[in-house]
Amino acid sequence: MKDVSPNHGGVISAGVSRQRNYKSLPSLRPAPDQILTLALVGNPNAGKTTLFNALTGLRAKTANFPGTTYEQKIGRAQFDGREIVIIDLPGLYSLESAAPEEKLASDTLHGRLPGRSKPDAALVILDATNLERNLFLASQVLELDLPVIVALNMMDMALNDGIHIDIDRMRTELSCPVVPISARTGKGLADLRREITRLAEPAKVTDLPAVIRDKPDCGMGCGGCPFQARYEWTEALSGKVSNVAAARRSQRTEKLDEILTQPAIGLVVFAGVMLSLFTLIFWAAKIPMDLINRLFEVMGGGINALVPAGDLQSLLVDGVVGGLGGVLVFLPQICILFFVLSLLEDTGYMARAALVTDKLMRRLGLPGKAFVPLLSAHACAIPAIMSARIIENWRDRLVTILVTPLMSCSARIPIYAMVTALLFPHSPFKAAMLFAGAYATGIIFAMAVALVLRRTILPGGSQPLVIELPPYRLPGWRTALLHTFDRAKIFVQQAGTVILVISLVLWTLSHYPKSAAPERAVALTTQAAQLDKSGQTTQAEQMRVAADRLTAQSSLEHSYAGRIGHVLEPAIRPLGFDWQIGIGILSSFAAREAVVSTLSIVYGLGESGEDHPNSLYDTLQHAVRSDGTAVFTTATCASLLVFYILAAQCLSTSAVVRRETRSLKWPIFQIVYMTGLAYFAALVVFQVVSRFVQ
Amino acid sequence: MVPDSAHSTEIPLHRLQPGQCAVVRRVDSDGDEVQRLKMLGVCVGRRVEVVRAGDPLIIRIFSSRIGISASLASQVWLELCTPGHCAMKTPS
Numbered sequence: 001m002k003d004v005s006p007n008h009g010g011v012i013s014a015g016v017s018r019q020r021n022y023k024s025l026p027s028l029r030p031a032p033d034q035i036l037t038l039a040l041v042g043n044p045n046a047g048k049t050t051l052f053n054a055l056t057g058l059r060a061k062t063a064n065f066p067g068t069t070y071e072q073k074i075g076r077a078q079f080d081g082r083e084i085v086i087i088d089l090p091g092l093y094s095l096e097s098a099a100p101e102e103k104l105a106s107d108t109l110h111g112r113l114p115g116r117s118k119p120d121a122a123l124v125i126l127d128a129t130n131l132e133r134n135l136f137l138a139s140q141v142l143e144l145d146l147p148v149i150v151a152l153n154m155m156d157m158a159l160n161d162g163i164h165i166d167i168d169r170m171r172t173e174l175s176c177p178v179v180p181i182s183a184r185t186g187k188g189l190a191d192l193r194r195e196i197t198r199l200a201e202p203a204k205v206t207d208l209p210a211v212i213r214d215k216p217d218c219g220m221g222c223g224g225c226p227f228q229a230r231y232e233w234t235e236a237l238s239g240k241v242s243n244v245a246a247a248r249r250s251q252r253t254e255k256l257d258e259i260l261t262q263p264a265i266g267l268v269v270f271a272g273v274m275l276s277l278f279t280l281i282f283w284a285a286k287i288p289m290d291l292i293n294r295l296f297e298v299m300g301g302g303i304n305a306l307v308p309a310g311d312l313q314s315l316l317v318d319g320v321v322g323g324l325g326g327v328l329v330f331l332p333q334i335c336i337l338f339f340v341l342s343l344l345e346d347t348g349y350m351a352r353a354a355l356v357t358d359k360l361m362r363r364l365g366l367p368g369k370a371f372v373p374l375l376s377a378h379a380c381a382i383p384a385i386m387s388a389r390i391i392e393n394w395r396d397r398l399v400t401i402l403v404t405p406l407m408s409c410s411a412r413i414p415i416y417a418m419v420t421a422l423l424f425p426h427s428p429f430k431a432a433m434l435f436a437g438a439y440a441t442g443i444i445f446a447m448a449v450a451l452v453l454r455r456t457i458l459p460g461g462s463q464p465l466v467i468e469l470p471p472y473r474l475p476g477w478r479t480a481l482l483h484t485f486d487r488a489k490i491f492v493q494q495a496g497t498v499i500l501v502i503s504l505v506l507w508t509l510s511h512y513p514k515s516a517a518p519e520r521a522v523a524l525t526t527q528a529a530q531l532d533k534s535g536q537t538t539q540a541e542q543m544r545v546a547a548d549r550l551t552a553q554s555s556l557e558h559s560y561a562g563r564i565g566h567v568l569e570p571a572i573r574p575l576g577f578d579w580q581i582g583i584g585i586l587s588s589f590a591a592r593e594a595v596v597s598t599l600s601i602v603y604g605l606g607e608s609g610e611d612h613p614n615s616l617y618d619t620l621q622h623a624v625r626s627d628g629t630a631v632f633t634t635a636t637c638a639s640l641l642v643f644y645i646l647a648a649q650c651l652s653t654s655a656v657v658r659r660e661t662r663s664l665k666w667p668i669f670q671i672v673y674m675t676g677l678a679y680f681a682a683l684v685v686f687q688v689v690s691r692f693v694q
Numbered sequence: 695m696v697p698d699s700a701h702s703t704e705i706p707l708h709r710l711q712p713g714q715c716a717v718v719r720r721v722d723s724d725g726d727e728v729q730r731l732k733m734l735g736v737c738v739g740r741r742v743e744v745v746r747a748g749d750p751l752i753i754r755i756f757s758s759r760i761g762i763s764a765s766l767a768s769q770v771w772l773e774l775c776t777p778g779h780c781a782m783k784t785p786s
Contacts, residue, residue, distance in 0.1 A: 093730070094733040096729075096733075097729075097730070097733065098726045098729060099726075099730075129757060130756065130757050132756035133734065133735050133755075133756050133757075133758055136733070227735075227737035228738045228739045228740075231735060231737060231740055235756075244756075244757065249757065257745070257752070257759070261752060261761075262746075263748060351761070354761075355750055355752070355761040358750050358761075358763070359749060359750070362763075368750075392730075393726075463726070463727050464762070464763035464765050464766040465750045465762060465766075466731050466734065466760065466761070466762055466763070466766065467761045468758060468759070468760055468761075469752065469758075469759040469760065469761055
């Protein structure tokens with residue numbers, strides 16, 4: 001809190017000195033064609049995002065604050081043919097907040113951001129049902145040298161609560177335009193637009209409103225509570241302009257909170273809500289995921305038909321289409337996740353969830369809010385790490401980000417499925433238990449790592465909880481949809497770029513250098529040609545397929561990837577892995593699930609192995625080493641499973657960690673610790689299991 | 695600003711019973727999270743009420759509800775309102 005503005009006391013006199021007609025507010029006088037920049041500022045939960053979306057719609061762009069990775073949304077709108085730029089600032093309670101994101105909001109309003117001029121005006125959004133607190137921020141914004149418009153949001157809710165607000169009185173008290181609106185229903189927005197355009201009109205009166213500074217500075221130095229004076233003013237003003245004290249508010253929130261914040265019942269409800277969310281993610285996403293898979297198959301097929309067989313075809317189909325398909329297939333899950341989380345946030349439930357989980361999470365050295373990224377990570381670590389932003393404290397956020405990828409994401413499911421099928425092909429119950437065990441292992445390791453981090457490099461407990469519990473409200477679909485769209489875009493850009501590059505690198509590694517087709521394949525092809533001549537086309541076709549498999553297997557073995565697999569073998573031999581699995585691990589850097597298709601090629605099942613999982617599992621079960629021993633023994637399977645639960649293999653995740661932590665140090669640390677953990681855990685599992693189970 | 699009789703009746707926020715009403719007299723510590731608490735209105739002179747005791751506890755301030763860790767609440771000292779005496783009305 002170094003950055004305390006020097007006029008805490010100033011606002012006290014505001015009520016008196018601002019007794020002037022707001023019509024004398026100076027209009028900005030930009031040339032008629034000049035763009036007006038409006039900063040949208042308000043408390044969290046005041047409906048800022050809803051208003052922003054209502055004013056700008058889909059024309060909003062997400063950009064970073066200069067020099068940071070914090071996002072801000074900038075929207076353009078045309079009101080009466082005039083171009084207006086609206087900057088959506090992070091929600092905040094006070095301009096003096098220490099939280100980095102909130103400080104950026106305050107810096108923007110003060111014009112302190114490098115390379116960014118002060119906005120032309122501020123649009124302050126207030127929650128009409130909570131004037132006493134919302135006016136606190138408004139009073140601070142009114143002291144800046146900026147024209148201000150106050151949008152009094154949630155007027156419909158206020159009316160329901162029996163709150164009546166004297167708008168005219170408020171205008172005179174604040175000496176600025178006050179527009180009652182309901183951002184969700186759109187009521188009053190036309191008036192608000194009109195008021196905004198008025199700002200841009202050529203001025204009729206030119207004097208700036210005196211910024212009230214006639215009280216001596218009373219920052220932190222005066223001994224008193226700097227917040228006290230301001231809050232006394234807001235309470236007095238709320239009393240003057242509304243009947244807050246007498247209003248009979250709806251008891252709905254109180255009644256719901258009696259259940260939802262009850263420590264035990266609250267946790268049960270939380271578990272139920274999250275379980276439903278995951279059911280939705282995994283079941284509802286299935287159809288669109290299948291569709292995406294099919295779409296990419298069709299695209300691959302199309303390229304196969306258009307481009308002659310050869311390197312270019314393989315590059316396009318396996319490298320580009322395959323790589324992108326591998327990422328985009330998770331898009332439905334991510335969209336559902338963000339959509340539901342946004343709806344939950346909008347209802348006010350998320351704050352309660354953070355409250356009831358706080359005590360549990362605190363024991364791990366994590367804040368209650370960490371449940372959002374940790375649970376989301378079961379779909380995909382990338383959106384989960386992005387969602388860690390809701391944690392205000394930087395160290396708390398960092399610990400959360402560091403352990404988040406240990407959670408079992410969807411990309412691990414194909415591997416879990418493969419291993420469980422190999423270990424328990426005939427016992428669905430045991431397979432299900434193993435599956436659950438894999439998830440539990442990820443969670444337990446995440447908790448353990450969080451505890452260790454809190455005792456070593458990021459010492460201390462998590463920051464104590466302070467969270468506003470907003471009234472329960474019906475969620476806004478539009479806001480949730482736009483939010484989802486926004487997040488999905490970031491996912492596609494971030495993950496897509498990284499995956500594309502890695503897929504291309506891996507494609508090159510696994511296709512070069514070229515090797516001649518193995519003798520057996522040549523022999524099979526020759527035989528097939530002969531059979532063709534004698535009319536036995538079906539048999540010929542089968543032989544050709546077999547020849548293709550052998551060629552693919554051999555070319556992969558002799559490629560750079562194969563050589564890397566051989567180089568890796570001594571290191572991974574103690575884990576029970578051979579060079580083929582080594583190639584699989586290498587290919588997992590594009591996407592974990594790629595290991596399944598790689599193993600399918602490397603063990604000679606061909607690329608169709610993926611479409612026939614049962615034949616793949618059969619092949620793998622019967623795969624033998626050169627000495628005749630089985631590859632996928634119980635010990636190797638268990639070791640492979642543990643390795644895939646814990647290893648950092650998703651470079652898209654690392655890219656997002658880098659983006660969110662603004663350093664290379666943390667993603668590298670994460671890769672090293674996770675891979676080290678995976679290696680040693682797999683080593684222990686293999687060595688122990690191979691002693692007891694043959 | 696603190697009335698003479700106040701010191702004897704000051705209790706920390708986490709000891710306030712649900713339904714009891716009290717006024718904040720002082721807030722110890724100046725850490726980031728306490729600042730946040732103050733921003734939300736838990737500062738000297740404001741009236742608070744506990745909605746749910748425990749850790750974390752829920753308080754009502756103005757017309758909003760805030761969840762707070764008990765460790766933070768223990769740094770907020772209050773004067774109880776008693777029948778016939780509203781701590782809010784003590785002259786400041």
